[in-house]
Amino acid sequence: MPTSKKPAADHPGYAQQCPVGRSLDIVGDRWALLIVRDAFDGLRRFGEFRDNLGVARNILADRLKKLTDAGILDSVPASDGSAYLEYVLTKKGEALLPVVIGLRQWGEQHLFAPGEAHSKLVESKTGKTLPRMQPMGGDGKPLTASQVEVKKAPAKRAPGRPKKSGQ
Template identity: 60%
Template sequence: MVRRTRFDDSDCPVARSVDAIGDWWSLLIVRDAFDGSRRFGEFQRSLGVAKNILTTRLRALVAGGILDAVPASDGSAYHEYVLTPKGKALFPVIVALRQWGEGHFFAPGEPHSELTDRRYGQPLRALEVHATDGRRLDADDTIVNKVL
């Protein structure tokens, strides 16, 4: 089996973030947690992932502080998975991936799921990156500076 390259000591925040998430199954688990999934069976049904893969990914997300395993809310012997504050901080990442996917992988008018504002039932505005003075920025407006 090929050993996975680790980036947990990299000086790049993107590399460390990718290392913490692990893979695409983990991002889909986090997506489902935002959508209300809490139990192993709910994740398994939604994703159709093999139980051994799901078990491994859930353990890694718990170990990484992204999910907590807590006693089941119904008092049963099972436990549930809930997003930690660190996990909830992934919300803009999930929204950005969703909006990127909507913009690049669906034909005009093609049906797809839509994230809406719970209060008003309206779709979210596109995420934007802004400078401290409020200007909208794109990749050409930024540079990576190494902080010592």
């Protein structure tokens, strides 16, 4: 599997201590996450992404470059031996699967009327609809938002600033 090309420090927003903020710097754009979704669906070539998304060529080229630079996608020679490049998910990109599934399931639950037709995400081996993703506690029981909290990282001192006495 291809690997990341640039460390996270090379991306905008790196100074943020929030993992959500740093992640959105890379995949928070509409087209970026739709490209990742389509890569999970097996699309690999520039033209396939363009045709499926209906996105302008310049925007698609920019997002593919950003995703490649971030180590989400890797560009490789075409599998059929042609002169084209193909874009494949790296391990880092494949790790976005729970994000895509979670967003999809949220959309299914909140953005479609009851009975309204939409595509379904199923397990390829069984054809069964995937169960809802749910954070679980150490005891294996589902957690609600009120049972989860964010522990902030300690504030960093400015470089070259001495420690306060007692630290």
